[in-house]
Amino acid sequence: MALSCKTLVASLTLLTMTGCTIIPGSHFEGIESGKQTEKLEQDLEKVNIQIIDSTLINQQKQLNTRTSKPSNLAGIDTSDYQYKLGVGDVLTIGVWDHPELTIPAAVQRTAEFDGFRVQADGTITYAYAPNIQAEGKTVQEVHAELVKRLSRVIEDPQIDIKIVGFRSQKAYVTGEVSKPGVYPVTEVPLTLIDALNQAGGLTELADWKTVTFTRGDKTEVIKLDDFYAYGDISQNRLLKHGDIVHVNRNDAQKVFVLGDVKRAGTVTVDRYGLNLARAISDAGGLNESTADANGVFVLRKRDYEQDGVIADVYQLHAKNVAALVLAEQFELQPHDIVYVTSAPLARWNRVISLLLPSIATVDSIDDLAATN
Incomplete structure (x- = not known):
């Protein structure tokens, strides 16, 4: 079982990196099984595997507490703001x-x-x-x-x-807001948050985490969630003529739920976040007759170039009643892959063996991703 789990981990790690859909029965040419096995063992050393338990949940809560504190509470000083007239006013x-x-x-x-x-x-x-x-x-x-x-x-x-x-100076609010358009810069200071409110707020399809702010040839990412959730007013900006505030769709804020669930597909991470229990529930739950409740995995891609780790892999032993509470407390991140195996796990060995050639080298993974 341990070896099969590691094999599954390596295969799912491949999915996080390539985004390819693998169909049982397909095959890869030019790589022998001996090389596959040897490379697999090497790659397993680059995967961080953890069990989802109370210790892990507490560690993540402490980490979130540390990272959620705004680094700068300095707000926008508008006490000396004065509107400068322009052509057309x-x-x-x-x-x-x-x-x-x-x-x-x-x-x-x-x-x-x-x-x-x-x-x-x-x-x-x-x-x-x-x-x-x-x-x-x-x-x-x-x-x-x-x-x-x-x-x-x-x-x-x-x-x-x-x-x-006020006709000379304008700021632009585009993307997923209720009323995108042109908004005048007036004698009353106009901030980025003010402009979003004047535009009717964000739509249901909006990315609530970040917006892009462009001034001239410089674009920066504003952490909108830090402003609303943690009061980090340093994320706000005083708008000037020609500034553009763009609200992206939440298409990228997705989690992939795959494997032995009733409705495999994507689940959106909304402004309130997404936990593992809800992601599985939104996918219709596990297939009771075939799913392995102890084979619930969460794969999270890491920056291999930075820390030498391909991915973090978290396993939930869902047969334990307490695991349901843990699943509700385990927060997912965009692009996570939730994968539920079938029972017995050995049934997946054939599919796994078809995936092995793709992790032969980092370059071959990049080439595969480019062709899909």
């Missing part, structure tokens, strides 16, 4: 006690329609104050310049300026 300007300098409100016309638009050369023109530079200036700076100009003809002018049309 519209202002209303009024001078107290001088109605001749104020455009009267008209029926069926908006303040934006009657306002002063920042022209292509970045200026606005007002009575007695032509060609005031507005682009790149704050309202306060334009106000000061207007007071200076009008003081030449009006004693102590009291001027009121408001922005009634």
Whole structure:
């Protein structure tokens, strides 16, 4: 049994790396069984096998506790935020006690329609104050310049300026949100989280873990889950003109449930996570007449180049009643493979033997993956 389990482990490790579908009866050419066996034994030394028990669950909980603490709680300081005017923005300007300098409100016309638009050369023109530079200036700076100009003809002018049309600066929210589109950057600071909320929030098909944030030619991954789940406000960003926030689909947030279950296929890891018990349940449960309850494996690919380990393999002895509790506490990760063997395990030896040639070398695995 121990040797068969190791053989199955090596075979399933192959599946995690190639993503290929192997059909019993197929075969691989050019590799002899002796070489297969020798390479298999070598690869088994690169697989980390663990039993899913209370000790492992406690270790994972401690690890999650350590990694879930946000590394930086520094938020966005908007205390000194000031909107800078741009071409296309519209202002209303009024001078107290001088109605001749104020455009009267008209029926069926908006303040934006009657306002002063920042022209292509970045200026606005007002009575007695032509060609005031507005682009790149704050309202306060334009106000000061207007007071200076009008003081030449009006004693102590009291001027009121408001922005009634924000047309120069925009941020974009795309992907799996309820209302993707263009959102103006205004005098009220717009953060990444604000923009997602204005876009109606994420859809059911959205990846709740991360979003991509692009500014210019630089793109970074924002850990959205760290913000919502752990309060890591360092994941937020103050948006500027041209910024793009993209919400991916959760297609990659999948776990593969294979083997002797009623509905083999993929199960989505949603925003609340996914445990082993639910993954098996969503696959219809084990085939009671043929499945080996002690042959429930979870395979998790590792970075071989970094630590010399091909995969972590976890085995659940599901015949034990306590295992059901353990399965509910064992959290899966995207791209995990849950594999349920048949009883007896020896029935899978033929399929396993067909898989062995693919783990002859790392290069041959990469070549196989490229052709599937």
